[in-house]
Amino acid sequence: MIEIHNIHKTFGDKKVLDGIDGVFESGKMNMLLGASGTGKSVLLKCIVGLVKPDLGSITYDGRIFTNNKLDIRQEIRRKIGMLFQGSALFDSMNVNENVEFPLTMLTDMNRTERKKRVEFCLQRVGLENAGNLMPSELSGGMKKRVGIARAIAPHCTYLFCDEPNSGLDPLTAITIDELIKEITEEYDITTIVVTHDMNSVLEYGDNVMFLYKGKKLWEGHSSGIMDTRVKELNDFIFSNRLMRDAKKIEQIEENEQRDEDIRNGEV
Structure with missing residues (x-):
């Protein structure tokens, strides 16, 4: 907390x-x-x-x-683990090396321990087969996943x-x-x-x-x-038409339910 x-x-x-x-x-x-x-x-x-x-x-x-x-x-x-807006991966490092980086900097793990932790974290985010890829070979979603794996690698x-x-x-x-x-x-x-x-x-x-x-x-x-x-807050939430329409539908449903409750003598 x-x-x-x-x-x-x-x-x-x-x-x-x-x-x-x-x-x-x-x-x-x-x-x-x-x-x-x-x-x-x-x-x-x-x-x-x-x-x-x-x-x-x-x-x-x-x-x-x-x-x-x-x-x-x-x-x-x-x-602390940090997932940056642009993922902030190191372009010169492959996926394995990116995830291993905070382990090298922040922990006393040996090479074998770091390798196992990297494998676990990549598996946890669904990228167990992407370790040798470079950031330039990843989609936007994959970069985010690598960023998450790197963030949680040091047991944050x-x-x-x-x-x-x-x-x-x-x-x-x-x-x-x-x-x-x-x-x-x-x-x-x-x-x-x-x-x-x-x-x-x-x-x-x-x-x-x-x-x-x-x-x-x-x-x-x-x-x-x-x-x-x-x-x-209302101005922010309902700044687009979709959210305004959703609010109108919600109000209509609430009114209909209230009218039905009145008819059934529940109010």
């Missing part, structure tokens, strides 16, 4: 994060939702330690991360995903979402996903935090997000 309290961050005269609080549970898909420029990625970078907040605290399973001793922060960082406790569906077709996007969800639950990982994809949120969001202009305006399970009274 990761907890953040009163996180503030300013760049120059621009307030990017304005007092963000939240709890991200283990074994859950915790999603940071919002339009571009709302502070999602900056908050993610603060949580993983790439950006230092001006004010506030971050704890990992009760251990203070912000402003703690360097060795404590490094110990926590070794448990915390997984951060920055727009994991970016640039993928709808079917592949669903596959990647399902894979992240499965791994999160299977290994009881605390997963935080930065996204603006409402399909991902509605289908897989165990806990959703909506950011708007650096503030948290709503937080809850995805099952309640369609009924919110927060104007900015």
